[in-house]
Amino acid sequence: MRAFINGRIRTGDPELPWATALVVDDAGLIVHVGGDDQIGRDIEHVDLGGGFVLPGFIDAHVHPKMAGLQIIGGTLVGQPDVEGYWGVLRSRLTEGGESDWVVLAGYAAIVMAQSGATRATLDSIAGSRPVVLVNSDLHGGLVNSAVLSIAGFEHGGGYPSELVEVDADGVASGYLNEEALNAVLALAPPASEETLLAAVRAAQAHLHSVGVVGWHDALVGDQHGLGDSVPRYIELHARGELTARVTGAYGWNRARGVEQIEAVRAYQADVNRSPIKVVGVKLLLDGVNEAHTAAMLHPYSDASGHLHDEGPSLIGREALIETVVALDAVGLDVHMHAVGDRAVRDGLDAVEAARRANGYGEARHQIAHALFVSDADVPRFAELDVTLDNQGVWSAADFLDVDGYAAMVGDEVMQTFYRYETLHATGLRWSAGSDWPVSSPAPLDGITAATRRALAPGAPAHDGWERLSAETVITAYTSGSAYSSRLPLNGTLRVGMNADFVRLSGDPTAVDYANTLTVEETVIGGKPVFRADD
Structure with a gap:
């Protein structure tokens, strides 16, 4: 002792x-x-x-494998403008052969959209070498003509325009979102096993350096062909190198229905023989506002300033209700990505249906992000015992382009943006996650952003913005996240x-x-x- x-x-x-x-x-x-x-x-x-x-x-919400690949393979994060992105790209193009793919992540979606860059821009830099740039939120990307040709996406590839952007003539611009981006990434040559191990190893080291002792990997499984982080955790454990406490949520395949539940449970049973525990399922209810894939209650503009409709639901409302009721019935936690207020409402409606059908069982459901929450839905997190998994850094005026968001959704809807005090007054459960590599994984940054609505002094002031206390955010990052991530021996220091x-x-x-x-x-x-x- x-x-x-x-x-x-x-x-x-x-x-x-x-x-x-x-x-x-x-x-x-x-x-x-x-x-x-x-x-x-x-x-x-x-x-x-x-x-x-x-x-x-x-x-409570992180992607270590993706972040680790950026640590060891290069990133666009931190570049001040598109010229910085092109400089990183040109440097990477000096490596490898003419047919080798270049995949770089981390550009700011609004900056790229407003620059007017398209597939032609990448063609002028990379020629016929396949190039995929993934934006910082990981929900969209820009590819060149070589990649569009390989994927068969030159004229949309059968995807709706929300997923493969096309011009008035039906020709793809190079911008891809959600499944279309995943389909392209699945075509790129996979990283080697040693590279993936190195990525997870590097991510673990960085998370420990910012005080993180454990996490909930918010997308495990390989149902989209992008590689599964779980075998790498298990291998590192076998080598005596895994020090973190890790649970995960299996990524739901939206192209299928509830028939996949048995496969999920079989995967869970297999993995749970190891120290890694798969405790639930990850559902993407919408995307992000910049790509116009967030599901909102009102029409809004995309990052380029073009007014559209309310945005798509990535899972139809009835299918979502059926899915959550079925997952809840077998005791699987549901971890829902919901950015827009309509996605938040749909997620809460689905949990409400599950509570009516199955009662309040052992499942611990949560909604991650919830940038916008309508008045009617504010009390429902507490009423339905749904944890709100907050990414504090996103609420900082010097991280998110707040003026850009206001231009997209309008002043009235911006009044429902990060309603910290209003939500906290209802007595809901909070957890905290970074969504790294989307944003900084440092909890001290998350605490700062949620309490100050800025990461550094001098950020643009916005009167009336709601804040959380440091005590509340610390509790979210400790016992709150331990609860939602099912790490029962973490979160407090007691016997x-x-x-x-x-x-x-x-x-x-x-x-x-x-x-x-x-x-x-x-x-x-x-x-x-x-x-x-x-």
């Missing part, structure tokens, strides 16, 4: 909210929480140096729980910008997995 002493430990346990010492057994479980004077001298002592300690953060904690340079509730603090150490099972001074 070992005792961690001389800390300022915020346990997250309402019965003993603060302590200075933890005792951890050889299995990595907490056997005592209290004061330094309660710790005997006959066990090893580890001095926390007066550091501020929290339960280890849990990311019988995992000794998973993060030591910070200060108290994030005592500073205006939590991300001015640093993660000094991340500990899992009583053993350090990250130290800043290393």
Whole structure:
């Protein structure tokens, strides 16, 4: 056993909210929480140096494999404009042969759309070499003529215009969304097993460096032909390299119906023999506003400023209700992506139907994102016991193009954008996730954004924007995310729980910008997995 002493430990346990010492057994479980004077001298002592300690953060919605591939393979994130994107692309084109695919992710959808770039732009840079650029939200991309030809998408490929954009003559512009983008990515030569292992390994290291001890992988399985992260987790565990606590949600194939539930359950049973647990199913109810694939209650414009209709539902309402009722009946959690207010309403309606049909069982349903929530739907999260999985960074004025969103949806609808205080007053459950690589995986960034509505001082001020308290966001990132991710031994520091904690340079509730603090150490099972001074 070992005792961690001389800390300022915020346990997250309402019965003993603060302590200075933890005792951890050889299995990595907490056997005592209290004061330094309660710790005997006959066990090893580890001095926390007066550091501020929290339960280890849990990311309730993240894509480590995708993020890791960007870490080891290059990214468009951070480039200030399209010329920066073209510079990264030209650099990558110097590698490989003329027929080798180039896939780069991370461009800003609004910036690209407003630049007027099309397939012809990529053709002028890359010629006949296949190029796929994926935007930062991972729901859309831009490809060149070579890729359109290989995929058979030159004139739409049978997809609706929301998924393969075409001009007035029916010729594809190069912009693809959702399934059409996935279909193209599935045609690219797959990464090697060692590359995928390296990606997950790199993602784990980065998540530990920002204080994350575990996560819910928000898209496992290989039903779209893009590769499954679960075998890589299992292989890293076999090599003794997996230190994180991991659960996942199986990605639902929208081209099929409830007949796939048995296949999902078989996959779950197979995976759950390993330390990785598949606990539910991921449903994409809509896309994103920039691509005009968000499902809204009112007509809105796309990123280029063209007014359209209310946007598509990626799963029809009746099919969604049937699906959620069936998944709930067999005890599978449903993890729903919903950006637009109509998608949020459809998701809540589906859970309501499941509650009527099956009662309030053990399933833990959640809606991720929920950028827009209508007045009528605000109280329904709490009423239906649906967790709202929040991506705090997205609410920051210096992350999201807020003026661009206002131009797309209008001032009245923008009043329903990130209604933090209004929603919190209903008593709903919060969890917190990053959706990394869509946005920063650092919980200190998420805390900052949700409390300040900015990531750094000097961001554009918006009067009347609602905020959450730092205490609320910390709880969401710890016990809230542990609950929704089904990590029952995480989220609080009390006897019988995992000794998973993060030591910070200060108290994030005592500073205006939590991300001015640093993660000094991340500990899992009583053993350090990250130290800043290393």
